[in-house]
Each structure stands twice: as C-alpha cells, then as structure tokens.
Amino acid sequence: xxxxxxxxxxxxxxSTGGADGSTFPIKNKKVEVDFIDCKTGHGRKxxxxxxxxxxxxLEGSVEFEIxxxxxPVSSGDLIExxxxxxxxxxxxxxxxxxxxxxxxxxxxxxxx
Numbered sequence: 669x670x671x672x673x674x675x676x677x678x679x680x681x682x683s684t685g686g687a688d689g690s691t692f693p694i695k696n697k698k699v700e701v702d703f704i705d706c707k708t709g710h711g712r713k714x715x716x717x718x719x720x721x722x723x724x725x726l727e728g729s730v731e732f733e734i735x736x737x738x739x740p741v742s743s744g745d746l747i748e749x750x751x752x753x754x755x756x757x758x759x760x761x762x763x764x765x766x767x768x769x770x771x772x773x774x775x776x777x778x779x780x
Contacts, residue, residue: 671695676703685711689765700770706730709758716776721749722766730759 677690686708692701706728713733723732729742734755741747749755769775 700767702765704763704765706761710756712778713754713756714776715754718751719775720768723747724764726762728761730757730761732757
C-alpha cells in the first residue's frame with residue numbers, strides 16, 4: 669500500500685487461549701494496533717501496570733470481565749481498560765485492539 673493505509677495483516681502475530689491476533693505494521697512506535705479474531709475468549713485474566721487496552725468490537729459479542737464485574741459488549745462498542753485493572757473476555761468477536769504503550773510480555777501478567 670502506502671505510508672498512510674494498512675491492510676489487515678494475514679499472518680498471525682500471537683495467540684492467547686481462544687483468540688488470535690495480527691499486528692498492523694504502523695510507523696508510530698508509541699502505540700500498537702492489532703486485529704483480534706476471537707473464537708472462544710482470551711483464555712486467562714490479565715493485568716498490566718502500564719498498558720492501556722482499547723478494544724473496538726467490529727462484529728460478534730463477548731462478555732468482558734473487568735475487575736471482577738461483567739460487561740456484555742457487541743458490535744460498535746468500545747472498551748477502554750486503563751493500567752492496573754484486571755480483565756478477561758469470553759465469546760466470539762472480531763475487534764481492533766489499540767495498546768499504549770505497545771505490548772511487551774513483561775508488562776502483562778496473569779492474575780491467577
């Protein structure tokens with residue numbers, strides 16, 4: 669394409685439980701943008717001390733568990749999870765995930 673437009677990556681960059689993710693190769697290294705294809709759910713409850721997770725649901729419906737409270741969400745909903753909040757999700761969806769700063773394995777830990 670060009671420097672402004674990115675097509676959905678075909679390669680899977682990561683898998684977590686019942687979800688696969690593909691990372692867009694954007695130039696801004698302060699954020700990460702992923703396409704999430706969730707077939708069953710995230711797979712485990714996680715928390716980060718520094719990352720903000722923003723999910724935009726493109727299609728499907730899932731239930732997010734954030735700090736032990738449950739929130740049903742579906743197409744068109746945006747979920748913002750600030751640092752220091754535990755979360756998990758269960759269901760089927762396609763979504764965009766924006767993380768700031770970008771994901772690094774040492775920044776996310778399981779809570780159980």
